[in-house]
Amino acid sequence: MSTWTPSSWSSKPIAQPVEYPDQEHLNSVLAKINILPPLVTPAEIERLRHQLAAVQRNEAFLLHAGDCAESFDACTQENISAKIGLILSFSLILIWGAHLPVVRIGRIAGQYAKPRSKPTETIGGEQVLNFRGDNVNGLDPNDRTPDPERLLSAYFHSAATLNYIRGLLTSGFASLHHPRDWSLSHVRSPSIRRKFESITEGLADALDFSRTIGSDLGRECSYERGGGRGVLGQVDFFTSHEALMLDYEQAMTRKFPLTGEDVRPPSDGFYNTSAHFLWVGDRTRQVDGAHVEYFRGIRNPIGIKVGPSLGCEELTRLLDVVNPDKEPGRVTLITRYGATKVRDHLPGHIQAVTSSGHPVAWICDPMHGNTVTSASGLKTRNFGTIIRELISCTTIHSECGSRLGGVSLEFTGEFNEAGFSVTECLGGSMELSEDQLELRYHSFCDPRLNFEQALDVAFIVSNYFKEERGNARAEDIFKGLLGSEQK
Numbered sequence: 382m383s384t385w386t387p388s389s390w391s392s393k394p395i396a397q398p399v400e401y402p403d404q405e406h407l408n409s410v411l412a413k414i415n416i417l418p419p420l421v422t423p424a425e426i427e428r429l430r431h432q433l434a435a436v437q438r439n440e441a442f443l444l445h446a447g448d449c450a451e452s453f454d455a456c457t458q459e460n461i462s463a464k465i466g467l468i469l470s471f472s473l474i475l476i477w478g479a480h481l482p483v484v485r486i487g488r489i490a491g492q493y494a495k496p497r498s499k500p501t502e503t504i505g506g507e508q509v510l511n512f513r514g515d516n517v518n519g520l521d522p523n524d525r526t527p528d529p530e531r532l533l534s535a536y537f538h539s540a541a542t543l544n545y546i547r548g549l550l551t552s553g554f555a556s557l558h559h560p561r562d563w564s565l566s567h568v569r570s571p572s573i574r575r576k577f578e579s580i581t582e583g584l585a586d587a588l589d590f591s592r593t594i595g596s597d598l599g600r601e602c603s604y605e606r607g608g609g610r611g612v613l614g615q616v617d618f619f620t621s622h623e624a625l626m627l628d629y630e631q632a633m634t635r636k637f638p639l640t641g642e643d644v645r646p647p648s649d650g651f652y653n654t655s656a657h658f659l660w661v662g663d664r665t666r667q668v669d670g671a672h673v674e675y676f677r678g679i680r681n682p683i684g685i686k687v688g689p690s691l692g693c694e695e696l697t698r699l700l701d702v703v704n705p706d707k708e709p710g711r712v713t714l715i716t717r718y719g720a721t722k723v724r725d726h727l728p729g730h731i732q733a734v735t736s737s738g739h740p741v742a743w744i745c746d747p748m749h750g751n752t753v754t755s756a757s758g759l760k761t762r763n764f765g766t767i768i769r770e771l772i773s774c775t776t777i778h779s780e781c782g783s784r785l786g787g788v789s790l791e792f793t794g795e796f797n798e799a800g801f802s803v804t805e806c807l808g809g810s811m812e813l814s815e816d817q818l819e820l821r822y823h824s825f826c827d828p829r830l831n832f833e834q835a836l837d838v839a840f841i842v843s844n845y846f847k848e849e850r851g852n853a854r855a856e857d858i859f860k861g862l863l864g865s866e867q868k
């Protein structure tokens with residue numbers, strides 16, 4: 382295989398390209414980004430690798446969640462704390478049911494660029510470039526020309542977001558003594574509130590709880606290897622985005638000595654310092670393409686979106702390219718087939734990966750294969766369909782001697798000033814109907830679960846794990862759970 386450099390991707394064919402009218406302008410922006418400080422550190426990145434290796438050994442569960450597309454305007458105190466609050470609440474519910482530590486990775490602090498099904502769309506009879514995310518162009522149809530300054534703005538919005546997240550987490554926001562700070566006060570459903578309160582009230586009595594939550598993946602080893610954080614904070618939180626804009630990712634890629642006590646002899650590695658975890662999308666994961674070339678050289682743990690169009694042999698070739706040494710914690714496969722297609726593809730993919738001997742974490746994204754258009758023309762997803770893909774995934778994994786290691790969700794904890802959450806997905810315990818979709822549809826790209834719907838999912842998954850600990854069979858557990866939850 383040819384030599385990898387942070388720019389070797391540029392000689393390969395690239396999917397979902399963005400064409401800038403002024404290349405010199407782009408280059409000067411990239412040169413500036415290249416000298417700005419890292420947003421995350423190699424030690425944090427290595428720490429996540431170790432935690433994801435624990436997910437692969439079924440000793441932890443991964444929650445990957447956040448917006449489909451972040452926007453610069455939504456970079457506010459309220460939005461950030463609402464998002465982190467929802468992720469913390471969700472993970473607390475999972476920990477309670479699964480008695481496992483939860484590794485939290487937000488789609489946050491950099492999730493700005495979007496791949497699209499089509500490069501253009503027609504608005505008011507005019508053909509315009511599609512919106513590709515705030516770091517590329519504007520949602521306003523008159524602002525669709527890609528502007529390199531947006532990449533710089535993305536860096537600073539990511540930095541501001543991450544700074545506030547770090548501040549929140551090191552000043553007690555994640556404290557289990559005040560879980561109500563995570564904004565549950567807005568939740569109208571008495572049943573969700575009751576269920577959440579019974580978990581938080583029971584916490585003090587849960588004898589093995591403190592051993593399993595947050596940072597306690599092993600106190601006896603170093604910070605990078607997943608050990609305790611001491612005074613640095615109470616829970617770990619990692620950031621992620623789809624590494625779509627390779628010019629930006631290259632500018633944020635820096636060479637550092639490899640960290641950790643097991644690195645002998647000392648050597649260097651290339652870290653993408655824009656986020657802890659990067660994933661390659663279902664539209665850009667071509668084995669011989671530019672994105673995979675970029676991904677194969679970075680040290681960060683990576684995600685690969687796996688959809689129905691990926692063949693079994695292609696999947697194992699991809700794994701050989703991005704993880705030739707079969708290193709634990711390096712690859713997370715995020716499956717997103719759609720509820721009606723998961724049974725056609727997942728068993729073959731599991732079989733292929735198992736025979737290849739590649740260590741992976743299997744994560745279910747029940748969102749991206751289940752997008753439909755409502756009668757009024759809005760992109761939406763049905764809660765029941767989302768749960769069906771999750772159930773099928775869990776069941777198929779247990780049939781194939783494998784195990785679901787986590788979930789990847791698009792959700793938001795945002796509330797408006799009157800305390801109402803968004804209305805983008807149908808169903809859930811609040812029974813959101815088609816005619817309510819237009820009330821508060823704020824997503825710039827895909828429909829997200831709102832606060833209540835996200836907690837509905839958390840309770841279903843958590844209760845599943847609780848029953849499973851009693852040795853019930855996957856399918857039977859869900860049959861019992863769904864009566865009241867699935868709408």
Ligand SMILES: O=C[C@H](O)[C@H](O)COP(=O)(O)O
Pocket residue numbers: 449495496497498499749826827
């Ligand atoms: O988030 C995923 C994709 O960017 C999104 O589903 C594409 O949406 P589109 O089909 O509207 O282009």
Ligand SMILES: C=C(OP(=O)(O)O)C(=O)O
Pocket residue numbers: 449496623661662663664686717749
């Ligand atoms: C673009 C996305 O997903 P996929 O690549 O799986 O379509 C996404 O996760 O927002």
Ligand SMILES: [Mn+2]
Pocket residue numbers: 449450749791826827
């Ligand atoms: Mn999406």
